[in-house]
Amino acid sequence: MQEPTTMRFDTRREFGTQFGACLAAARTRLDLFDPDFAIFPLGTPDTxxxxxxxxARSAALRLAMHTPTHIERHYPRFLRLVRDYSHQVECRVTPKGLRTLTDSFCIADDLHVVRRFHSDHLRGEAAFASPDATELPRHRFDAIWEESKTVLQSTITGL
Incomplete structure (x- = not known):
C-alpha cells in the first residue's frame, strides 16, 4: 500500500502535474468540481x-460546474469523450444558489485529492493515499451533486 503524501502547489504547471498524477491513480471513480474547468487540462491529448x-476499465467520471461554456468552446476532445462514454460520464451544472462556491477539486476513488483553495488562484494541495484528506471534498462534492442538474448530454442526431 502506498504511503500517504501531501504536496502543495502554486503554479499552473504544478497543478497540471498533480492533476495528472491524481488521474493516473484513479481506478473506479473520478469526481471533479470547478466553476468552469478553464484551468483543468481537459482538452489535451494526454488527459x-x-x-x-x-x-475503458468501467470507471465513472462526474463533473460539477457553474457553467459549461469553457468546456463547450475549448474542449472538443472532452466532448467527444462524453459522447463516446455517455453511460459512464455525467456532467452537471450548479443552481444559482451555489454559484458563490469558489473552490476547485478532483477526487479519485476517495483516496486521492487535488484541490485549489480558490478557483481564481493556483495555490492548493494534493494528497495521495489519504482517505482523511478526501473526506471534506467528498462531502462538498456530494452536496453540490445533489443540487445540480444534468448538462452536456450526448444527443442522437440524424434520425
Missing part, C-alpha cells in the same frame, strides 16, 4: 488518453 483508459 483524453488517460480518461479514455480510465473509462
Amino acid at each position: 483524453e488518453a488517460a480518461l479514455r483508459s480510465l473509462l
Whole structure:
C-alpha cells in the first residue's frame, strides 16, 4: 500500500502535474468540481488518453460546474469523450444558489485529492493515499451533486 503524501502547489504547471498524477491513480471513480474547468487540462491529448483508459476499465467520471461554456468552446476532445462514454460520464451544472462556491477539486476513488483553495488562484494541495484528506471534498462534492442538474448530454442526431 502506498504511503500517504501531501504536496502543495502554486503554479499552473504544478497543478497540471498533480492533476495528472491524481488521474493516473484513479481506478473506479473520478469526481471533479470547478466553476468552469478553464484551468483543468481537459482538452489535451494526454488527459483524453488517460480518461479514455480510465473509462475503458468501467470507471465513472462526474463533473460539477457553474457553467459549461469553457468546456463547450475549448474542449472538443472532452466532448467527444462524453459522447463516446455517455453511460459512464455525467456532467452537471450548479443552481444559482451555489454559484458563490469558489473552490476547485478532483477526487479519485476517495483516496486521492487535488484541490485549489480558490478557483481564481493556483495555490492548493494534493494528497495521495489519504482517505482523511478526501473526506471534506467528498462531502462538498456530494452536496453540490445533489443540487445540480444534468448538462452536456450526448444527443442522437440524424434520425
